[in-house]
Each structure stands twice: as C-alpha cells, then as structure tokens.
Amino acid sequence: MQSFFGNKQGRPTAVSTVTVKKKVTVRPAAPPLPGLPPHKSARAGPSAPRPKSESRLRVPSRGSSPRPKSAGSASPARPRKTPAAERRVLPESDDSEEDALDAFDRKRPRLAGDGVTPDAGDVDVGRKVFCPSLVDERGEFGRGWAGFVSCEEAVRGEVRGWAGGQKGSMSKGGRDKYIPYFPQPGFENSDPIPSVDLRYPSGAVEKFILLTPHSASEYNPISELKAALGMILKHYIPPSHAHIFGTLDASDYFESAMPSRLQTPTSLSTPPPDGASPLPQTQQETIGEALRRALAPNRRDGPGFVKAIQRFNVALADLQEDGTLEAWLTSRDYRISRSEWSALINVVHDSAYNRVVAPFVEQLAHHPKHPEAVAAAISEKEDSYGELGNTFMSKVIEQTGLKPDSVFVDLGSGVGNCVLRAAVQAGCASYGFELLPVPSHCARRQLREVQRRWAMWCLDGNLSVECHEGDFRTHPEVRRRLTEADVVLVNNEVFPSSLNMDLTHLFLDLKEGATIVSLKPFVPEGFRMNESNCDSFAAILRSTSHQYFSDWVSWKGDGGRYYVQVVDRTQRVKYEEKMNGRRSRG
Known part of the structure; x- marks a missing residue:
C-alpha cells in the first residue's frame, strides 16, 4: 500500500506485517420462553462457533509517512514528547469518565445552600408579631x-x-x-x-x-x-x-x-363521581x-x-x-x-380599605381642591391621584431598617396606607400629614378600621399612629415629629420645585443618620462638594438610587427611580477641615 502522501522518489514502499489473533468465545443459546414456538423465543446464540482467523495489516513504513509508527513496526519511531503544559496524567482507575475529569478540576460545585444568602423575604421577622x-x-x-x-x-x-x-x-x-x-x-x-x-x-x-x-x-x-x-x-x-x-x-x-383521568381507579366497578354528586366525606x-x-x-x-x-x-x-x-x-x-x-x-389591610376607603375612589381620583401649584403639576401626569403600593412600602421598611423603636413620618400621606403599614409591619411609631380633605378623611377612617382589624387578627401593631390634616410646611406637629424621625417618606414626584425647596428647610431639623426616601432626589445628579455648594442641603446627604417597578405605584403603568438619602454631616465637617488646612498652608 502506498503512502497517503504518495511516493515522490519512486522507490518501492517498505511493508511491515503484523499478525493479530482474535479469540472468539462461544456462548450457549438461551432457552426458549415458555408458551412460545421456537422461532419466537428469546435471542439465541450462534448456531456454530466462528472459526479462528488471522488478519494481516499492512502499515506504511517510517520513510513513507510523517506519522509515528505503531507498536509492532519493524523500526519503531521515537514517541513525540508532550509539552509540560499540555501533559496530563489520568488516574489509574476503572471508575467512570466523570471521576477522571474530576482529577483535572478539583473545584467542587457549590451546593444551593452553601454560603448562599437567603432572599430577604425568607428571613424570619425576628420579633413578636401576635398579642x-x-x-x-x-x-x-x-x-x-x-x-x-x-x-x-x-x-x-x-x-x-x-x-x-x-x-x-x-x-x-x-x-x-x-x-x-x-x-x-x-x-x-x-x-x-x-x-x-x-x-x-x-x-x-x-x-x-x-x-x-x-x-x-x-x-x-x-x-x-x-x-x-x-x-x-x-x-x-x-x-x-x-x-x-x-x-x-x-x-x-x-x-x-x-379525579384526574391519568389516575387508575382502585375498583373498576365504582366509577368516579361526577360534578353534581358530592364526594363522600x-x-x-x-x-x-x-x-x-x-x-x-x-x-x-x-x-x-x-x-x-x-x-x-x-x-x-x-x-x-x-x-x-x-x-x-x-x-x-x-x-x-x-x-x-x-x-x-395585605389581607388584613385590604379588608379595611375595601370597606372605608374604596367607596371614595371617584372623589379621590377627581379631587377639586388642589392648590394651584400642585394642580398644575399633576395635570401632566396620567392620573390626579396615586398611592404607593404594598410592595413599595415593604421594600422601604427593609432598606431603611425600621424596627419597633423607630419613628416613621410620611409627608403627603394620602389615605394613610404607608403610615398604617409601617406601624404594624415594622411595629414602629408612625405619623402622617396630608393637605387634602378627602384623603385625610379616608386616612382617619382607615386608621380606626385597621386597628379594629389588628385586634380581630391578634396583630401586635404599634398604637402610636396619627394621621393629621393640614399643610406640612406650617403644621405645628411636623417639626416636632421630624426631630424624632428615623425615616421620612415623601412622595414628591409631582411637587413643584418651590415645595421641594421648602422641604429641604424642614429637613435641616433631622437628626444624624435619619433617612429620607423620595421619588425625586434632594441631591442633584453628579453632585460634588465645593466652595459654592458646601452650605447646601445636598452637602449633608449620602444618596443612592433604586428602581421601582410598574406594580409598585398606582398612578402610572411603568416603573421608575426612587432615592434613599441618609443625613451624614460628617462629610461636610471633613470638607471644612480640608479647606481650613489648605488655607493654613497657604
């Protein structure tokens, strides 16, 4: 047989002969299955043993092929060395291929529960919730x-x-x-x-x-x-x-x-019951x-x-x-x-909402007594009235770490949903302030009904809950509650810029570490402290942006951003010390 690459010099090709002996073992035929004719029995063995045979394989010589010769050649070729980086030694084992591959990669896959932080929703509440x-x-x-x-x-x-x-x-x-x-x-x-x-x-x-x-x-x-x-x-x-x-x-x-059609009845004499006849109890x-x-x-x-x-x-x-x-x-x-x-x-509060707030939905959606600045702002929105959903408020409670000894304040609290939820879900003191008469009336009604429902379900909600009516810029209780507040929520998405500026003046009374959650930021995007803005309210805030989704709010069909801002006056102090140091060196 000629080389695969041909014989360029026309010389006769050297041929090596290898003798291979094949050993054949004869198995006896399996006995026929009972009750079947011989030609339908199980697979039978060979009727006669196959004769031993010898086969001769012709392998091209070394000179006719660039490939190394196999064992048995007249002049064996030197085996090619594998580079050190590529050489791999398989373990001497008869185990499966997976065990051999495991010898190369000793990293075991992580189990689902090993070192994995559980979802926040699956964590235990960690406090007494029933009374x-x-x-x-x-x-x-x-x-x-x-x-x-x-x-x-x-x-x-x-x-x-x-x-x-x-x-x-x-x-x-x-x-x-x-x-x-x-x-x-x-x-x-x-x-x-x-x-x-x-x-x-x-x-x-x-x-x-x-x-x-x-x-x-x-x-x-x-x-x-x-x-x-x-x-x-x-x-x-x-x-x-x-x-x-x-x-x-x-x-x-x-x-x-x-019953499912895939289920086999235990007794064929008893048919499954139809929809008109009750199942036996x-x-x-x-x-x-x-x-x-x-x-x-x-x-x-x-x-x-x-x-x-x-x-x-x-x-x-x-x-x-x-x-x-x-x-x-x-x-x-x-x-x-x-x-x-x-x-x-959700189940407890929905019962109260359906009874005392839902009858006022039309009046809430078309409120006739908005101040001119607010009315102009909300006219550009999809709806004139909106509420933060239960999922949104639950996320706020989780992110801000509200707990029973905390104080929560909602400025623009509407019908009181977030105020009441913080009082029972986090167990904290909770206060809301709403300007408009109809939402304020609904909030007071819902507060009384929700507290009765807490008792019916034995829920340990905080009884220090108040829903006030009035302008939070001038209400006498606002300043006192803000000095105590750990978390302040303000749905300011439709607030005009003048109202947001008034809020920054109110927030100067917040204590160190207090958190403001808002739908418009109080820290401008890309804010960096300098001599011209170091005295602004944004200079004492640490702000992070987060996403909310379409079903978290009621006034629009898509998601958006909300902002968690923590009062941190130390960064303003550090900046002032840095500037004083520069002046002293100058």
Missing part, C-alpha cells in the same frame, strides 16, 4: 374590635355608625351589583340573604355574604373570605392540629375536585380539603361549604378556649418570614 392576650371586644388594653365595619354593610352600601360619614358621601352600592356564587337553592340574591359566619383568631365573628359581584372592580366578599381562611389555616394553626385543619392555598381555589378529610372541594369551580357546593365553615369555627373555638392557640402564637418555636408577614398584613 392574643391583649385583645378583646371592648378594647380593655386599647385593642378592641367592637364597631368594625362588617361585610354585609359593604355589600349593601349602607355603612353605619362611626364610619357612615355624611349622606351621599358613599358611592352607590346595593345588592343589585351582586349575583349568586353557589348554584344550589337557598343561595340566591334574595331575602334572607345567603351568608355564613367566620370566626377570627381573637374570637371575633363576622358575617360574610355568599354573593359575587358582576364587576371585578366591586367589593368581592367571596374572595375576601377565601383569603382570610387561607391565612388562618396557614399561620395560626399549631402543627399538633394540622391534621384536623389542613391548608387552603391560593392555588387551591382553582383546583378541580374531579371521610373522617380523614381535613377542613381545608372540605373547603377546597366545596369551592372547586366545577362544583361550587354551597351546603358543603357552609358545613365546612361551621366545622372550622367549632375547631378554632376549641383551640381558643383551651389556650392552645395563644400558646402557639407566643411560643419561641413560632416562625413567620418577612414575605409571609407582609402577605398576612
């Missing part, structure tokens, strides 16, 4: 639920008592906006109106109307009832009673009670399973739901009477993460 021993109906310790606005009042649009307000102040309501949720007889939108009582962890009882609204923008008692049940089952039931109560997660509301069925089955969209079993709620109320009352519930909520073993704590507060 079951301090709540009662009349509020002996300032934590009572008597007089709360009921679900029935919200559905009928006839809020009475302290929250009734003036005639005509409420938006038009009534049962004509609602339709039946359960299809069974007795659950129609007629008298007597279908309802069920829900027992809260404190022992308070509220009647929920079993109707659903025509429009998604209306108050939905069924959704609120589901959310309340889910939170109680998840955060209030001790592990020793989990087998009785079970759980009711948000995803369970949409799960079908029908067993002793092992938890309360959560009974609720989930009754609320399934393809079932909506009204009578079954009422029975499950009654069973829930009785079981919860037993936990309250024997002290098991209080012992669990105040035990050292109880844990609730920041994200779970925030979600629980």
Whole structure:
C-alpha cells in the first residue's frame, strides 16, 4: 500500500506485517420462553462457533509517512514528547469518565445552600408579631374590635355608625351589583340573604355574604373570605392540629375536585363521581380539603361549604378556649418570614380599605381642591391621584431598617396606607400629614378600621399612629415629629420645585443618620462638594438610587427611580477641615 502522501522518489514502499489473533468465545443459546414456538423465543446464540482467523495489516513504513509508527513496526519511531503544559496524567482507575475529569478540576460545585444568602423575604421577622392576650371586644388594653365595619354593610352600601360619614358621601352600592356564587337553592340574591359566619383568631365573628359581584372592580366578599381562611389555616394553626385543619392555598381555589383521568381507579366497578354528586366525606378529610372541594369551580357546593365553615369555627373555638392557640402564637418555636408577614398584613389591610376607603375612589381620583401649584403639576401626569403600593412600602421598611423603636413620618400621606403599614409591619411609631380633605378623611377612617382589624387578627401593631390634616410646611406637629424621625417618606414626584425647596428647610431639623426616601432626589445628579455648594442641603446627604417597578405605584403603568438619602454631616465637617488646612498652608 502506498503512502497517503504518495511516493515522490519512486522507490518501492517498505511493508511491515503484523499478525493479530482474535479469540472468539462461544456462548450457549438461551432457552426458549415458555408458551412460545421456537422461532419466537428469546435471542439465541450462534448456531456454530466462528472459526479462528488471522488478519494481516499492512502499515506504511517510517520513510513513507510523517506519522509515528505503531507498536509492532519493524523500526519503531521515537514517541513525540508532550509539552509540560499540555501533559496530563489520568488516574489509574476503572471508575467512570466523570471521576477522571474530576482529577483535572478539583473545584467542587457549590451546593444551593452553601454560603448562599437567603432572599430577604425568607428571613424570619425576628420579633413578636401576635398579642392574643391583649385583645378583646371592648378594647380593655386599647385593642378592641367592637364597631368594625362588617361585610354585609359593604355589600349593601349602607355603612353605619362611626364610619357612615355624611349622606351621599358613599358611592352607590346595593345588592343589585351582586349575583349568586353557589348554584344550589337557598343561595340566591334574595331575602334572607345567603351568608355564613367566620370566626377570627381573637374570637371575633363576622358575617360574610355568599354573593359575587358582576364587576371585578366591586367589593368581592367571596374572595375576601377565601383569603382570610387561607391565612388562618396557614399561620395560626399549631402543627399538633394540622391534621384536623389542613391548608387552603391560593392555588387551591382553582383546583378541580374531579379525579384526574391519568389516575387508575382502585375498583373498576365504582366509577368516579361526577360534578353534581358530592364526594363522600371521610373522617380523614381535613377542613381545608372540605373547603377546597366545596369551592372547586366545577362544583361550587354551597351546603358543603357552609358545613365546612361551621366545622372550622367549632375547631378554632376549641383551640381558643383551651389556650392552645395563644400558646402557639407566643411560643419561641413560632416562625413567620418577612414575605409571609407582609402577605398576612395585605389581607388584613385590604379588608379595611375595601370597606372605608374604596367607596371614595371617584372623589379621590377627581379631587377639586388642589392648590394651584400642585394642580398644575399633576395635570401632566396620567392620573390626579396615586398611592404607593404594598410592595413599595415593604421594600422601604427593609432598606431603611425600621424596627419597633423607630419613628416613621410620611409627608403627603394620602389615605394613610404607608403610615398604617409601617406601624404594624415594622411595629414602629408612625405619623402622617396630608393637605387634602378627602384623603385625610379616608386616612382617619382607615386608621380606626385597621386597628379594629389588628385586634380581630391578634396583630401586635404599634398604637402610636396619627394621621393629621393640614399643610406640612406650617403644621405645628411636623417639626416636632421630624426631630424624632428615623425615616421620612415623601412622595414628591409631582411637587413643584418651590415645595421641594421648602422641604429641604424642614429637613435641616433631622437628626444624624435619619433617612429620607423620595421619588425625586434632594441631591442633584453628579453632585460634588465645593466652595459654592458646601452650605447646601445636598452637602449633608449620602444618596443612592433604586428602581421601582410598574406594580409598585398606582398612578402610572411603568416603573421608575426612587432615592434613599441618609443625613451624614460628617462629610461636610471633613470638607471644612480640608479647606481650613489648605488655607493654613497657604
């Protein structure tokens, strides 16, 4: 055989001969499978052993090929040396290829939990958040639920008592906006109106109307009832009673009670139940399973739901009477993460908002009494009224480190959402100041309703909460609260420049280390201290910029930036010392 590169000099090619002997082992044929003919049996071995054979391979000689010869050549070539940087020695092992590769790379992959900082939302709250021993109906310790606005009042649009307000102040309501949720007889939108009582962890009882609204923008008692049940089952039931109560997660509301077609029934003689016939209730069925089955969209079993709620109320009352519930909520073993704590507060505060603030939404959105400068500024925005969302405020609490001994001040507090959230989520003293009459009225209403709801849920919110009406530039309480403040929030996105300048004068009273959170910065972009600006307010601030997202605010559909500014007068002092040193040397 000629070389692959040819024989340029025409000389005969030297041929080497290598003899290779192949050894063949004969395996006996496998026995045929029982019940099958011989030609359908399992794979059979060879009928006769293959004869031993010899094969001759012709390998080109050294002179005819630039490649080194293999073993067995008449004149073996010297093996090529591998450079030191490329030479690798495999371990002598019969293990898998992965073990061999591991010899080259000794870096082990990091496990998911090794050295990884957990998400801030998964960190434990780190303080006592429940106070079951301090709540009662009349509020002996300032934590009572008597007089709360009921679900029935919200559905009928006839809020009475302290929250009734003036005639005509409420938006038009009534049962004509609602339709039946359960299809069974007795659950129609007629008298007597279908309802069920829900027992809260404190022992308070509220009647929920079993109707659903025509429009998604209306108050939905069924959704609120589901959310309340889910939170109680998840955060209030001790592990020793989990087998009785079970759980009711948000995803369970949409799960079908029908068995999956992929599941094989244990008995072919018993067909799976259809949507019209209720599933048999067993002793092992938890309360959560009974609720989930009754609320399934393809079932909506009204009578079954009422029975499950009654069973829930009785079981919860037993936990309250024997002290098991209080012992669990105040035990050292109880844990609730920041994200779970925030979600629980959302449910409680949304209940209050839907009852006493939502009826004023139209008046809030089209407020007729803005000052001229503010009215001119907000006319360029997508909406004339906006609120900071729960996620935004939770992020502020996390970033600023608000805690029970802190003081929070909100300038331009609107209906009081952020003020109330800081008081319960961080447990700190909280004060709000709002110029406009309608938001101020809603804030006072919401404050009273939220505090009643805290008592119903045994939440340990700070009772040092105030919502004031008036211009924060001249209000007598503002200066006193600012001197105490650890965190000041100001939603100044629509404030004119003159109002922001007035704020800088007020902030001169802030203590060292106080934090200002704003939607417009008080430190200009690219600010560097020099002789011309060293006496400005920006010279005593350390500012960082952060992003918020589209669902964090209500007045626009996209995100934006907000600014966290910390009062730090030391940098101004250092600059002055530096300048004095230069003058002395000059």
